[in-house]
Amino acid sequence: MEWKPNRHSHLTIHQQIVNWIKQRIQSGEWPIHTKLPTQRKLAEAMGVNRSTIVNAIEELVADGILSTRVGDGTYVSNNSWNVLIKDIHPDWEKHISSSIYEPNFQTIQLINEYEQRENIIRLGTGELSPDLLPTAVLQRSLQNVPLTARDIGYSEPKGSRQLRHALSRYATKRGIHATPDSIMIVSGALQALQLISLGLLEPGSTVFQEAPSYLNSVRPFQSAGMRIVSLDKENRDNRLPDQIISMKGKKQSLFYTVPTLHNPTGSIMSLDERRELLQICAYQQIPIIEDDVYHGLAFGKTPPSLKSLDSDGQVLYIGSMSKTLSPGLRIGWVIGPEPVIDRLADIKMQTDYGSSAFSQQIARHWLESGLYEEHIDQLREQLKRRADFVEEILQLRYNSIATWNKPAGGFYIWLRLHEPLVNKALFLKLLKQNVLINPGYIYDAKDFYHIRLSYAYASFEQLETGLNILYEAIAEGTS
Ligand SMILES: Cc1ncc(COP(=O)(O)O)c(C=O)c1O
Known part of the structure; x- marks a missing residue:
């Protein structure tokens, strides 16, 4: 036995001896029931006091790794492996439960899991149906996607310059005048929200959101320790400006909104409401995330974007190709004041070195060639047909149990039941019948009246079957 403790180590002699003995057992050199050399021999070989050996052995006996038999020395105990395995393997449960990122709500975890299964009717999915994705055109267009060696290297922090030029031109159609330097590419709109929470806020900052809100279903701000304040737009006694003033904390605040074709309600904020929001936020120095x-999926004309009405650089604008072209491309963009975009781009570089170069080149080609807008024009028509189809079913069957607004575009109908029946039990009951819904409580924890219906994903046949099953399940709950 040649090993000796290292007197210059940062570990104590005692700890080194304990570790050394454990190492002999773990490596199989000392299997279970091995008799250890005597304490005297160990002390001599290691050049330490016998009492140091006694203490180390006592610790290992107390842990159940060694056992002593009176008058017969020390042995590797039966249980040593169980104890050592716990010692070797990290306590993942503890790591998971103590990390800063919050887990998804269980209902959302179930939605994510069941969405991938065969034979499930997805009545709430916020995604284009496979029939609506332009797969064949996209495939053909790949031949015309320009690729140079430079394009497929790491891109600039703000993303491909050509794509930002194309987006700058595209944004003018939305009334937004932004130079390529004030635009950055992100891997989907969700990443924009994450970068904003990391780059522009400190824990304890206030994030205002509308109730209900898409943010509750993804929680990028909640996980970063922000204070989330849900505002009730319908409250006539406590108007929005008063709610903002009374709830604004001492730290920074942000206002997150989906003013055009809101998720989950599908509503569109009027021009007056937009002006009022800009005014109150300007007065309170609260930036707005639009x-x-x-x-692009509105069936009729919509009011101008908040960003196009913004003369003071108070709005951060987020766009994406996920709802129009392909969620798998993971291409979104943020438009805002240059110092803010520089800051977000710096964080993005620290996070992932930029979005996929291939996706950026595809997005650029689709914008520059006009394919993107051509596709959206057709998509809008198809979504309108789907919306009409679902509304017809609702008119036929749901009038006595629910209300809803005529969809103005996008994917969703925010169905309100007359009774608060939309709870976890209803969700699970439908799941047993292979029907997946997005219950209102994932967008507003107190809401048991609403279901977010999506006419974008399921086939016509599935929409009809699913809505019939849903109707029966609700009717059973009311009787
Ligand atoms: C309002 C809203 N913002 C952002 C996203 C996320 O989009 P992306 O796929 O671009 O990250 C979604 C997707 O459901 C959404 O509904």
């Missing part, structure tokens, strides 16, 4: 991922 999440505009659905605007």
Whole structure:
């Protein structure tokens, strides 16, 4: 035995001896029931006092790794492996439960899991149906996607310059005048929200949101320790400006909104409401995040974007190709004041070195060639047909149990039941019948009246079957 403790180590002699003995057992050199050398021999070989050996052995006996038999020395105990395995393997449960990122709500975890299963009717999915994705055109267009060696290297912090030029031109159609330097590419709108929470806020900052809100279903701000304040737009006694003033904390605040084709309600904020929001936020120095991922899918004319009405650089605008072209491309963008965009781009570089170069080149080609807008024009028509189809079913069957607004575009109908029946039990009951819904409580924890119906994903046949099953399940709950 040649090993000796290292007197210059940062570990104590005692700890080194304990570790050394454990190491002999773990490596199999000392299997279970091995008799250890005597304490005297160990002390001599290691050049330490016998009492140091006694203490180390006592610790290992107390842990159940060694056992002593009176008058017969020390042995590797039966249980040593069980104890050592716990010692070797990290306590993942503890790591998971103590980390800063919050887990998804269980209902959302179930939605994410069941969405991938065969034979499930997805009545709430916020995604284009496979029939609506332009797969064949996209495939053909790949041949014309320009690729140079430079394009497929790491891109600039703000993303491909050509794509930002194309987006700058595209944004003018939305009334937004932004130079390529004030635009950055992100891996989907959700990443924009994450970067904003990391780069522009400190824990304890206030994030205002509308109730109900998409943010409750993804929680990028909640996980970063922000204070989330839900505002009730319908409250006539306590108007929005008063709610903002009374709830604004001492730290920074942000206002997150989806003013055009809101998720989950599908509503569109009027021009007056937009002006009022800009005014009150300007007065309170609260930046606004305008999440505009659905605007291209409006069936009629919509009011101008908040960003186009913004003369003071108070709005951060977020767009995405997920709802129009392909969620798998993971291409979104943020438009805002240059110092803010520089800051977000710096964080993005620290996070992932930029979004996929291939996706950026595809997005650029689709914008520059006109394919993107051509596709959206057709998509809008198809979504309108789907919306009419679902509304017809609702008119036929749901009038006595629910109310809803005529969809103005996008994917969703915010169905309100007359009774508060939309709870976890209803969700699970439908799941047993292979029908997946997005219950209102994932967008507002107190809401048991609403279901977010999506006419974008399921086939016509599935929509009809699913809505019939849903109707029966609700009717059973009311009788
Ligand atoms: C309002 C809103 N913002 C952002 C996103 C996320 O979009 P992306 O796929 O671009 O990250 C969604 C997707 O459901 C959404 O509905």
